Amino acid sequence: xxxxxxxxxxxxxxxxxxALAQMLxxxxxxxxxxxxxxxxxxxxxxxxxxxxxxTPSFHPPAPLGLPPPPRPPGGDAERLAGLAAAYAALxxxxxxxxxxxxxxxxxxxxxLRGLEAGARQARGLAGHIEAVAAELGVALPGPWVPPDAHxxxxxxxxxxxxxxxxxxxxxxxxRAHEDLGLLARRYPL
Amino acid sequence: xxxxxxxxxxxxxxxxxxxHPAVISPQDPTLVIGSSLTAACTVNTDxxxxxxxxxxxLNGRRLPAESYKVLNATTxxxxxxxxxxxxxxxxxxxxxxxxxxxxxxxxCLYVGLPPEKxxxxxxxxxxxxxxxxxxxxxxEGETYLHTNYTLKYKLRWxxxxxxxxxxxxxxxxxxxxxxxxALFTPYEIWVEASNRLGVAVxxxxxxxxxxxxxxDPPADVHVSRVGDLEDQLSVRWTSPPxxxxxxxxxxxxxxxxxxxxxxxxxxxxxxxxxSCRLAGLRxxxxxxxxxxxxxxxxxxxxxxxxxxDWSNPTAASTPRSERIPGVCDPKSGEQNSTLRRExxxxxxxxxxxxxxxxxxxIKLYDQWRVWLQKSHKTRNQVGSTQR
Numbered sequence: 012x013x014x015x016x017x018x019x020x021x022x023x024x025x026x027x028x029x030a031l032a033q034m035l036x037x038x039x040x041x042x043x044x045x046x047x048x049x050x051x052x053x054x055x056x057x058x059x060x061x062x063x064x065x066t067p068s069f070h071p072p073a074p075l076g077l078p079p080p081p082r083p084p085g086g087d088a089e090r091l092a093g094l095a096a097a098y099a100a101l102x103x104x105x106x107x108x109x110x111x112x113x114x115x116x117x118x119x120x121x122x123l124r125g126l127e128a129g130a131r132q133a134r135g136l137a138g139h140i141e142a143v144a145a146e147l148g149v150a151l152p153g154p155w156v157p158p159d160a161h162x163x164x165x166x167x168x169x170x171x172x173x174x175x176x177x178x179x180x181x182x183x184x185x186r187a188h189e190d191l192g193l194l195a196r197r198y199p200l
Numbered sequence: 201x202x203x204x205x206x207x208x209x210x211x212x213x214x215x216x217x218x219x220h221p222a223v224i225s226p227q228d229p230t231l232v233i234g235s236s237l238t239a240a241c242t243v244n245t246d247x248x249x250x251x252x253x254x255x256x257x258l259n260g261r262r263l264p265a266e267s268y269k270v271l272n273a274t275t276x277x278x279x280x281x282x283x284x285x286x287x288x289x290x291x292x293x294x295x296x297x298x299x300x301x302x303x304x305x306x307x308c309l310y311v312g313l314p315p316e317k318x319x320x321x322x323x324x325x326x327x328x329x330x331x332x333x334x335x336x337x338x339x340e341g342e343t344y345l346h347t348n349y350t351l352k353y354k355l356r357w358x359x360x361x362x363x364x365x366x367x368x369x370x371x372x373x374x375x376x377x378x379x380x381x382a383l384f385t386p387y388e389i390w391v392e393a394s395n396r397l398g399v400a401v402x403x404x405x406x407x408x409x410x411x412x413x414x415x416d417p418p419a420d421v422h423v424s425r426v427g428d429l430e431d432q433l434s435v436r437w438t439s440p441p442x443x444x445x446x447x448x449x450x451x452x453x454x455x456x457x458x459x460x461x462x463x464x465x466x467x468x469x470x471x472x473x474x475s476c477r478l479a480g481l482r483x484x485x486x487x488x489x490x491x492x493x494x495x496x497x498x499x500x501x502x503x504x505x506x507x508x509d510w511s512n513p514t515a516a517s518t519p520r521s522e523r524i525p526g527v528c529d530p531k532s533g534e535q536n537s538t539l540r541r542e543x544x545x546x547x548x549x550x551x552x553x554x555x556x557x558x559x560x561x562i563k564l565y566d567q568w569r570v571w572l573q574k575s576h577k578t579r580n581q582v583g584s585t586q587r
Contacts, residue, residue: 061288062260063295071303072221115290115345164220165227166291167306 028198031146035195038139042187045132049184052125053177059116060170071171076157077104080179081186087197089147090190091140097183098137100155105130105180110175115166129180136187142193221247222254222296222304230310230396233285233344240277241296241305251276253299259292274470283311312344318350318373318391321405324412324506327442328498331381331409332362334374335391335402347395351375356386356406366457381409383499410499416440418452418474418491423516429481429521436475437491440508447472449497454478455510459486459573477556484520486569488513515570 050188057064078100084090109126144151163169222243231237241256243249254262254276269277276296286292291308298304315328316338351364364375387409391402417435425507435454437504446468454467454476470476481487492508498505538577549568 059288060290063257063293066260068301101457116288118289164223165306166308167228167293168296170290170293170308171306172301187518 027146029200031143032195032198032200034139034143035191035198036144036200037186038136038143039191039195041132041136041139042184042191045129045136046181046184046188048125048128048132049181049188051176052122052129053120053181055122055125056173056177058110059112059119059122060174063172064174069174071174073175074163074168074172077172077175077179078155080182084186087147087194089192091144091147094140094187094190095137095144095151096155097179098133098140098187100138100157101133101176101180101183102130104176104178105133108176108191111163111169111173113196115169133180140187143191211361220244220305221249223295224294224305224307226306226307228270228291228310230312230345231283232312232397233313235283235311236276236279236281237283237309238279239294239307242275242276243304245274247304249298249304250274254304255297255299257293257295257297258313259287283309285313285342286311286398289344289346290528310396312395312397315343315347315393315395316384317400318349318393318402321389321391321402323389323405323407324414325381325409327414327415328383328409329381329410330369330379331387331388332374333377333391334370337373337393338400341399343395345395345397347393348371350392350394351389352392353377353387355382356388369547373471383410384408398538408501410501411503412506413443413495413498413501415443415447415493415495415508417508417511418493419511421489421491421511421514423487423489423514425516425519426477428519428521430521431479431481433478433481433487433489433516433518434475435478435489435491437511438474440493440495442499443495446498447493451494451496452491452502453494453507454489454491456487456489458482458568459488459515464490469470481518483518486517486566486573488515488570488573490514514571515573516566517569 043129057069058064063069078097081093081097084093105126109123109130112119112126141151220561222241223239225242226237233442233579237347241254243251243254246531252271252272255265256268256276256278258280263278263280269279271277278294280294286309289373291310293306294308294309296304318335318337320336320466321333322335323331324329331353335349335351337347339348339567349367351367352361353364355359362377364377366376366378368374369376384407386406387407390404393402406472418440421435421437424434424436439450443450450472452470452472452474454470455464456467456565457480467476467478478487478489481575490511493508495505495508546568549571553571
């Protein structure tokens with residue numbers, strides 16, 4: 012008796028891989044939105060603080076107590092860990108800046124809304140990053156613990172502090188879009 | 201102590217600087233326009249800087265060295281005279297720099313004027329359910345400092361002060377009280393303006409909510425011909441639904457205009473009827489008509505209420521007799537071709553919009569003229585609210 016070989020159709024993409032690919036697509040889209048709104052937020056912020064905040068050469072010393080800016084990228088696990096640490100901190104920091112700006116610029120309704128929206132989007136992205144890391148089996152660092160609190164000494168200090176938070180928000184949004192885009196290409200749909 | 205001096209995204213430099221390399225005194229002062237200020241920048245002894253290494257900027261502009269004074273080895277002062285109002289509400293940025301441009305410390309200056317007494321408080325109640333008040337910020341207005349306005353109210357003979365919560369509902373200087381208002385009892389209402397330089401309180405306005413009632417425009421406004429009368433139109437409406445049981449003495453006003461004109465004529469003596477006949481009109485002419493209501497005399501109030509908005513325009517045309525001499529004589533076919541073009545457009549519109557309508561009536565023609573008028577937006581002006 013001859014045994015005939017049967018051509019079996021290719022196995023469908025396993026569900027977890029598809030779920031990961033979809034998660035990455037969504038996270039990448041959110042990071043693009045975040046990048047655009049973070050750029051706009053920084054521009055609005057410096058405009059409301061007045062010169063020299065909006066001059067291109069403006070570069071005050073970074074205050075203590077903020078998370079570090081993005082470092083040169085490493086492997087996937089390092090990228091995710093970096094993003095997770097930043098986005099654990101940024102929502103709360105943006106919320107604090109909003110509270111300070113409500114005192115300094117109470118009439119700047121658009122700026123205050125932008126800070127609220129930034130905090131909300133950052134929180135959303137934090138959730139996506141955690142889910143992607145869990146799917147990939149990447150262990151994330153614990154929650155960000157700020158060093159000993161150094162509240163701004165005066166109004167100018169509060170302006171500088173908020174400037175750095177908005178700048179970190181922008182820089183990390185750019186990095187998130189790069190990293191999540193890279194991961195999305197590694198795990199296509 | 202080491203801190204990160206964050207540069208571009210991929211660069212980091214670690215430098216050793218004191219946590220606060222310098223301190224400016226005074227911090228965040230508030231000043232009246234035209235006043236002078238002397239500020240001092242004292243560098244931390246750990247920073248290895250001296251007073252000679254420093255300079256000042258105000259809102260990004262370098263201040264002249266002639267205004268500086270070295271007070272001691274580590275302190276440089278600057279004298280600012282005749283200060284102008286702050287450039288931004290968050291305060292002017294007075295910054296102490298090291299020779300290389302680095303920012304060592306800053307202080308925000310708040311330069312402005314105390315608030316003026318708010319004036320012209322006017323209030324209205326929509327259908328006796330709420331109260332909205334607006335005011336003007338005083339004769340000068342611009343204080344250069346953020347000025348907060350609080351509207352307060354209390355019942356005249358008893359009760360505590362209440363504070364209005366919903367601001368900017370009818371413009372930047374307005375507030376809305378949505379509920380829990382007493383009728384037949386006067387309220388005292390006033391506005392407090394406050395900023396970093398002081399407080400100013402308006403005069404107190406006293407009012408009874410029933411004396412400042414306004415309502416929605418009259419509903420179901422219909423305009424129709426009066427038989428064959430060429431110079432008349434009949435206007436009918438119903439009283440605004442929310443107050444229809446209370447409007448025994450309400451007053452109404454009608455305004456009307458011809459189709460091609462922006463000039464409204466007002467009929468003032470309509471009284472509290474809900475119909476009126478317009479006379480002395482032009483034959484064969486389309487008219488737009490609006491009606492508004494003043495809920496005067498609610499619960500026996502002796503004061504005029506506040507006029508509602510005008511109703512949406514309603515249109516109708518007066519008839520034209522076919523045999524009026526000298527009026528309808530066609531002029532060498534020019535009027536005919538215009539009318540024909542118009543009718544052609546009209547029948548095209550009927551075919552598209554009046555489904556199953558076999559009886560062409562002059563009403564449809566009126567409706568079409570209204571539609572045509574509305575499609576030329578610049579010519580269709582809705583009457584404005586007068587308060």
